[in-house]
Amino acid sequence: MESASEMVAFPLLPTPIEANYRACTIPYRFPSDNPRKATPSELLWIDLFLYSIPSFKKRAESDPTVPDANIKAGIFAQRYAEILxxxxxxxxxxxxxxxxxxLCRLREQVLRELGFRDIxxxxxxxxxxKAISLFADVIHLSDAIEDEGKRLENLVRGIFAGNIFDLGSAQLAEVFSKDGMSFLASHQNLVPRPWVIDDLDIFKLKWSKKPWKKAIIFVDNSGADIILGILPFARELLRQGTQVVLAANDLPSINDVTYPELVEIISKLKDEHGQLMGVDTSNLLIANSGNDLPVIDLTRVSQELAYLASDVDLVMLEGMGRGIETNLYARFKCDSLKIGLVKHPEVAQFLGGRLYDCVFKYNEVLI
Structure with missing residues (x-):
């Protein structure tokens, strides 16, 4: 169900890739475990996916593009529960x-087989x-901060605040359906530093030198996440003279932003001069990552993205799926940043942190 063209390994992974890269961060089992018996970690995560089924079923039932959506949503819930x-x-x-x-792939597979493309x-x-209407205000608040280090920290906090819009988390989906979510409130109520992984001060020092010529950002969710979190940060990179590539999903998965959606969002935010609130966007590129899940295995990306990565010196993976549950410990041939909000208790427990804690993991490659 991925991009029709052949997928390739992300070229900034160290070689040999097989020896150095493991997509999934949390080990569900070890070689010594009985292959015929589910491990405690597997049972824990299977139950987490089981718990999410009702919220997915509810979204599927109201999909106007699928005939008999109500019936098919029930079939999805039954089939996926049986698999688990x-x-x-x-x-x-x-x-x-x-x-x-x-577990994510099988959930998407069952949905797509029943005709659900984007529930x-x-x-x-x-x-x-909503987020587009707030974009200018967020930029004005950011630009008013004269101190570069404080402005960067404000932008980083904006990424965390935006990243809470995640309907793949059953708890957050439930809260969102009742109350919606306020970007400003989320920004103000972030857990205090130091975060569970907190390399922000080291990153600030590198940022002040304006070192990166080209960055790839693997983006996550629609709404506040991409528009009020990532785009202000990307705009600041553009102001520094960095070329920025935003890599978005090929196909819909949960509320993740897709490549076509991101192209449309950027076109709505640009002014008649092609600028993003006064910043030239000729160095802003949007790429199709080839991915179709809320997590990502970097041994399988689109050829387009691989081509664009050839001269990149900063790789950024944003969100719990791409930057924490997968790829947290991935190393690259260049500097890398993994940033996201911890939205599952199981992930918080693994990291030794708190629910809704922040992960800001920066690895600098010294040449």
Whole structure:
């Protein structure tokens, strides 16, 4: 279900890739574990995916593009629950043993087989419209901060505040359906530093030298996340003279922004001179990552993205799926930044942090 063209390994992974790269951060099992018996970690994560089924079923039921959506949503819930229960009995069923990538892929596969292409489309469109209306205010507040280090920290906090709009988390989906979410309130109520992983001060020192000629940012969610979190940060990089590539999903998955949606968002935010609130966007590129999941295996990206990565000196993976649950410990041939909000108790426990804690992991490559 990915991009039709052949997928390739992300060229900034160290070689040999097989020896140095593991997509999934949290080990669900070890070689010494019984292959026929689910491990405690596997059972924990299978239950997490089971808990998310009702919120996905609810979104699918209201999909106007699918005939008999109500019936098919029920079939999805039953089929996916059966797959998860099968994993509990036999971890090697359905292409297992299970990990975060496989559990996400099977969920998408069942939805797509039933005709559900984008069950979060309506809420994504609504949140994009809200965030676009707030974009200028967020930029004005940022630009008013004269101290460069304080302005950078404000932009980073904006990424965390925006990243809370994540309907893949059952808890957050429930809160969102009741109350919606305020970007400003989220910004003000972030957990205090030091965060569970906090390399911001080291990053500030490197940032002050304006070192990066080209950056790739693997983006995450629609709405406040991309528009009020990532785009102000990307705009600041552009102001520094950095060429910025925003890599978005090929196909819809949860409320993640897709490549076509991101192209449309940028076109709405640019003025008649092609500028983003006074900043030239000729160095801003949008790329199709080739991915179709809320997590990402960097051994499989689009050829387009691989080509654009050839001269990149900063790789940034944003969001819990791409930057924490996968790729947190991935190393690259250039500087890298993994940034995201911890939205699952299981992830917080693994990291030794708090729920809604912040991860800001920066690795500098010394040449």
């Amino acid at each position: 229960e099968d994993f509990k009995k036999d971890p090697e069923s359905h292409g297992g043993p299970p990990d975060g990538i496989l 979060f489309k309506k809420v994504k469109d609504e949140e994009n419209a």
